[in-house]
Amino acid sequence: MAYEIFLKHDCHIVPNMLNGDCKQMKKTLILAAAATVAASLAPIAPAQAARDFINVVGSSTVYPFTTTVAEQFGRQGRFKTPKVESTGTGGGIKLFCNGVGPQHPDVVNASRRMNASEFDSCKKNGVTGIVEVRVGYDGLTISENKRGPKLDLTRKQVYLALAKQVPDPANPTVLIANPYKRWSEIDKSLPNIKIEVLGPPPTSGTRDSFHELYMETGCRTYPWINTLRSQDEKRFKRVCHTVREDGAFIEAGENDNLIVQKLEANPNAVGIFGFSFLEENLDKLRGSKIEGVEPTFDTISSGKYPASRPLFIYVKKAHIGVIPGLQEFVNEYVSEKALGEEGYLADRGLVPQPKTDLAKTRADVRTLKNFAP
Amino acid sequence: MNSTNDLPVKSADETQALVRKSLARRYRAEKRFRAYGAAAVLAGIGFVIFLFGTIFSQGASVFRQSYVQLTVTYDPEVIDPSGARNPDELVTADYQSIIRAALRERFPQVEGRPNLRELYGVVSSAASLELQQRVVADPSIIGSRETLWVLADDTVDMLLKDKVSRSAPEDERRLSDQQIGWIDALAADDSLKLRFNAAFLSNGDSRDPEQAGVRGALIGSALTLLITLLLSFPIGVGAxxxxxxxxPRNRMTDIIEVNINNLAAVPSIVFGLLGLAMFIALFGLPRSAPLVGGLVLSLLTLPTIIIASRAALKAVPPSIREAALGMGASRLQMVMHHVMPLAIPGMLTGAIIGMARALGESAPLLMIGMVAFIVDVPSGFVDPATALPVQVFLWSDLPERGFVERTSGAIIVLLLFLIVMNATAVILRNKFEKRW
Known part of the structure; x- marks a missing residue:
């Protein structure tokens, strides 16, 4: 201890000769540190000038499709392979809307439409020309193990199974804490097994879609809740979007493969994830019917399957002609060999849009139609 | 205090009896404690074995990959119809059709578009790239025939590795019955088999599992860590x-010390945000660059290195310092000539811990754009790049089943990288280690 004090303080208390040396030393050290910092920052000076590759950011749901297009596009050898970041829809749009210039992304992947406030922030930062490209659909499936109970659900039943508070069956205008422990308690036609649903966490875009496509629709089958929507939107959201926390709904993390693995192990559980994961695991899993419709390519594409959502990419007009290959990349994306019914994106599990919609999308790309929410 | 005085004084025999009585209890307590310790260690080892067992059992198969042997004809009509050997034309030629012709030649009985489509699906789309590279490297092979091994599609690979069941009904498999028939026919005459998977180590990322490799991520990690080491080690040791x-020991340095200790515990995503705001928004550095990744990760490792280095300096016995000063050394000489050599091993340990943490980080890299699909292998500090943990994260989230083994394979590569890095540091440490 005594030694330590000696050491710490001896710049001040030890004889003068050392003291002077000590000051000198400090100076040298500071200089050396400054030099190191300067040297390490020196090569940075030429800030990034033009970019010769396309930069895509955004949704992790669209990521598997955009990367496929990017790779095919890069293989043609005319332009560099675009870089595709997986940042989530919200984060991606924020980056996209930050401004115009090579340091900002050219394209953003979105698993939902860009909303008005995002569009406004884009406009405020000078990103005025945006082209919306609808690339196809993703079915949000409820899937189960092949040995599972073969559920045939309605969205109302899903809502009743998973909401934190549900209308009292005796008096539907009063909300009570969710009493249902087994599917058969909701409806006699459903099997007598425990409600166990594996789904994405609130940070995921898939969860947002789940709220919108299942919970909200199911919830609005009650007329008084439906009228609540126009009167008290906050309360409506709280009623319809709050998922129970008593163990019946299990947040399984962002990773859909994890849910697939857990379903394999537990035949009585069901999982919520995108159609491409179901399609890849058809030997182990089965998609539950929703309102009598099974999730397949055809039912999702035709809109028969009730829980499907459109996927988009948004393109920054100001970058077309500036970033090499951007126009060609978008053309490749909407081409028949990518987006068509037999295209390589369909092989990856993207559900193509009907022909008439695809023609409209292509027309929008050709004319670079300005997007407005 | 008072209560002890009130206790009756015990005789020696009484004390001994008391001790004997408590002895068994105290031994038991010790035994119990040891048992807890042993149980904790065993449980730990059990988990590690389980973890490594799963990773290696899932990932080991990635180093072997299905290849198909095909006899292709480098048809000049397809590759170079003009005959000019124009390099641009050679690159853009339709090599896919050469592969298709070779497949039709191998299975002449297959007819009809849907059937042919299925047949073409047996071979990976990488096969045409392979042909393209061969032709561009040596245009004189145009017109000749060659038998070569090309990558099979990932669905074929999964079947060969028994990762999908053959017994499932046809509509639940990615491969149809007739495709399995062709696969068996190819396997029967040894023109479809598992061979060493060089592509996994030499390719960048890809959306086709059979073509996806770790090289891009490996180089990205190496470049990033190089920047981190070059910045954080000298600055950390200097600090x-x-x-x-x-x-001087005063309020100011106390505050700095407390802050350094706190920084070591700050969640890494915060450093990512800082990096985004400072290096990218303010300094205008490119997104997704290993340079920025290295800068962010050095912020992350600096506190660790500073704390470990200070501990190492503290551990140097005072006598060394006193002797040096006594012999007339200046303070700088004392530190550089006598204290530092003894402290270096401890500092290197700090660097190992810091670098190992930096190697495993993916959260801060998300903010600066390194969580990305990048096909080209980076060749410099400002090229877009990703890192090994990010590659693991990205692959684990893809639907194709071939990426399951690739995820584990990338983890194995990450572990090997870590072992090599740590071994280097341990060797250096042992080399510098001085005993007294």
Missing amino acids: AIYLEEFA
């Missing part, structure tokens, strides 16, 4: 020396 040996 530690200054704080430990030269800085």
